[in-house]
Amino acid sequence: MDTIAIKYNDEIVDLQTAEAKDIHGEAIVLDNSNDALEVLRHSAAHLMAQAIKSLYPDAQFFVGPVVKEGFYYDFKINEEIGEGDLKRIEKQMLFLAKKKYPIERYEISKEEAQKKFAHDPLKLAVMERIADETLSIYKQGDFEDLCRGPHLPSVKAIRFFKLTKIAGAYLGGDSNNEMLTRIYGIAFADKESLKAHMQMLAEAEKRDHRKIGAQMKLFTFREEVGAGFPIWLPAGARLRSRLEELLFKAHRKRGYEPVRGPEMLRSDLWKTSGHYQNYGENMYFTHIDEVEFGVKPMNCVGHIKVYEDELHSYRDLPIKYFEYGIVHRHEMTGALHGLFRVREFTQDDAHIFCTTEQIESQVIEVVDFVDKIMKSFNFDYKMMISTRPSKAVGSDAVWEVSTQALKNAMDSNGLPYEIDEGGGAFYGPKIDIKITDAIGREWQCGTIQLDFNLPERFALEYNGEHNDKIRPVMIHRAILGSFERFIGILTEHYAGEFPMFIAPTQVAIIPIAPTHNAYAERLRNMLLDIGADSEIFSKNESLNKRIRTAEKSRVPMLIVLGDDEVANQTVAVRDRRTREQYSLGETEFLTMIQDKMKEVHF
C-alpha cells in the first residue's frame, strides 16, 4: 500500500511537508485508520472545493475541515444550490480525481497571502483567525487553497467518497455572521467501508425513534401542547413503567432511599445553589404572591433539603437518595429533537452524601450498577474521566484527591477509561458513560459527578467521631440519564423490537375463529397474573391478515389458538424472527414467558 503521510512526534505530517523539511517518521498508508482517514478526508474536502470551483467559478471558500463524521467545506456562491446538485459535484470530483493531479505545497508569508487572496473576502476572514506569519498553500491542477494540511500526495487516491448533505452554516459558527453553504461528505480507503457506512446511515434512518415511536404508538408530540413536551401513549407508558419498576427495585437493593423534592422552589434557594447565576437562562420562573419561584432544572437542591431534615452522624454515611426527578430546562428551539432533546424530562437521579474516604468505594459501586444495566441491554460502553476545567471552584488539593479517587476507582476495578482533560464540571471532576448501540453509534447517558461546591454553599455537615462538624461530599449520578432519552436510544438500538422484559406488549394472541376467543381471554388473564401484557388480534379479518398485522407490531411473541389448542390446552408459538412454529402446553408457555421476563434484573 502506498504511503500517504508520516507520523512524526505524534503528528501527521504529509509527504510534501516531510520532504521540504527533511522529516522522517513512521509511514501512514492508505487504509481506514484514523490517521489515514484524516488525511484522505481532508484532501477529499479540497477535491470537493476544486469541483465546486470548476462548476461554479464565482465560488468563494471558507474552511473545509475533517470532522467526526467525515468532512465538510463552507463556501459561498451566487447560484441556488441544493440536494440535487450533490450528484453533479460528486461526478466532477471523480472526473478531477482521474486527472491524478499531484497535490503540491508551498509556503508564503501572510502578507503575500493577503495580496494573493485580496479579491476573496472569505479567505481573508480565514487568515484573520491565523496567528502564524507563514502560511501554506496547497495546489492541485489549477486549484489553489490556503491550508495547513496534511494532504495526500495526489488526488488520485480519492475514490470512495460520497457527499451526504447540504446545509447552511454561519461563518465561524456565529449567528451574527453571514450564512454560508456547507456540503458534508465522507470518504474511505476502500469501497466496502464506504458501502458499510452508507448502509449504517440508511439503517439509522430506519431505526429513527420518532418514526418507530409513532408506529408503535409509544409517544407523541402536539403543536398545541408545546415544543419539547412529550406525551406518553399507553404502549410507551407500559414500556417506561417496566423500566422504572426494574430500576426502582435495583435502587432499593443497593441501599438508595426514594425521596421527592417539589417541582418549584423559591428563587433564593437557586441563588444559594448558584443555579440562578449559572444556569438561570435555562430555567423557568414564576411568581406566587410576589415571591419568585424557579421550576427545578435539577434535583440536587431538593435532595439537599432532605439531607438537612435531620442531623447526621458519620455512622449514617453514605446516604443515598434517589428520585425519578421531573426537570424542566429551556433548550433552544433548534436543539429539540424527538425524545433525545426535550424541555421536560425525568432523570433517574441520585445523590450520594459521603465522606471523602468513601468516594472511591461509592464510585466503584455506581460503576458496577451502570455495568449491570448496560450489559442487560447489550450496550458496550466506555467511560471518560473529565478533569479540572480552567474555570473551577475548590482548592487544588481537593481536585487532586477527587480526580485521583475517580481514577483509583476505575483502576482497582480493572476498568478502562479515557481522560478528557479540562472537561469536568466547575464544581468537580466526573465520569461520563458513553454507550455504543447496535449500529455503532455512541451516546452519552450516565454521569457520575463529584461535588464539593453544593455542600459548601449549603453548609452541609455531619458529626464526626469526635463530635466535630465535617462537610460531606456529594456525588451526583444518573445511569440512564433520562427516561426520555434512554428510551429513544433503546428504540433505535433494538429497532423497536424490545426484549421481553421491557416490551410494551409481551404476547400477541391470535384466535383462529371467534370460538377460540374465550381461550384467548383466559390466556390474557393468566398472562396478566404473571405481569405480562398481551393483545388479542380477534378482529373480523382473515387469519393471514391478522398474523401479518401482529408480526408487524413488533411484539416479541406470537401465539395462535385453534381447535387443537383449545382441546389440549396448548398454544402454537410463532417466533417473530424465524417464523418457526412449535407447540407448548399452557403452563410451560406461561413459565417460559415468566422466565424471559425475569431474565433481567439490574
Add this chain to the structure above:
RNA sequence: GCUCACAUGGCUCAGAGGUAGAGCACUUCCUUGGUAAGGAAGAGGUCCCGGGUUCAAUUCCCGGUGUGAGCUCCA
C-alpha cells in the same frame, strides 16, 4: 435563538387562485379462515393559527406556532 425548507382526514402523502383527493387505519355487512394483506359499503378534513392582497385564499404575501436539517469540533 439564527438560516433554510415543510405544515392537507388518525397515519403516509397527492393537488389546484373558484372551499379537496389516494392508500393505510376506522365503522358496518358478507366471509368462519391453521400461519405475512379475502370482499363490499360507509363515516371522517376550521386544508396549523392570525392578519393582508383579491370579486374570491386552503393555494399568493406578512407575522406566529409546530416539525425537519444545519449552525462546536479552527486554513
